[in-house]
Amino acid sequence: MVSANVDALSDSFESIISDRDVAGAATLGLAGAAGGVVATQAAGRIAPLIGMEAQPSGLQGLFVNGTVKMLVGAGLGLAAIRLGGTPGLVLGIAGLGGLILGGGDWINAVLSQSAGVPGAQTARQTYNNSGNASARVVSTSTSTTANASRGHEEEMDFRQVATNGNVEFR
Numbered sequence: 001m002v003s004a005n006v007d008a009l010s011d012s013f014e015s016i017i018s019d020r021d022v023a024g025a026a027t028l029g030l031a032g033a034a035g036g037v038v039a040t041q042a043a044g045r046i047a048p049l050i051g052m053e054a055q056p057s058g059l060q061g062l063f064v065n066g067t068v069k070m071l072v073g074a075g076l077g078l079a080a081i082r083l084g085g086t087p088g089l090v091l092g093i094a095g096l097g098g099l100i101l102g103g104g105d106w107i108n109a110v111l112s113q114s115a116g117v118p119g120a121q122t123a124r125q126t127y128n129n130s131g132n133a134s135a136r137v138v139s140t141s142t143s144t145t146a147n148a149s150r151g152h153e154e155e156m157d158f159r160q161v162a163t164n165g166n167v168e169f170r
Helices: 004-018 022-049 059-083 085-111 123-130 145-149
Strands: 133-139 156-162
Touching (some): 004 022, 022 085
Antiparallel strands (some): 133 156
């Protein structure tokens, strides 16, 4: 069952799209993104205060991180109700952004525990934390004045090689 408020919000989004209101769509997008950024920054600062990782990858950490983001989003939503008007609407959309990112962390926590589904850890976190990766830029430059005039360009190749033998990007 969809509440009347959600239905009205959906109608508002439909009118923005059907009217091709680019400024309105950009405002809503930026407001939602700003709420997500605020919630993420808050979660990154609050988590260490309660003994959790700022960028969690495990089940408990992701649930806590998601909960903090949702609380920030709910707080933005409550502030939007108090403020009202257009600024309240923008703040409400920002709150929705925080709620969405928090829900995403919860979903990621559940999926990272399922068999065969990649976990929440990114390559950056895995390799930076374990310290077992190296990266280097390899240049295969043949640029000379003569080659440059014939259209040859300098080629750059990025390679990351893990010392544990699991990953190699070329």
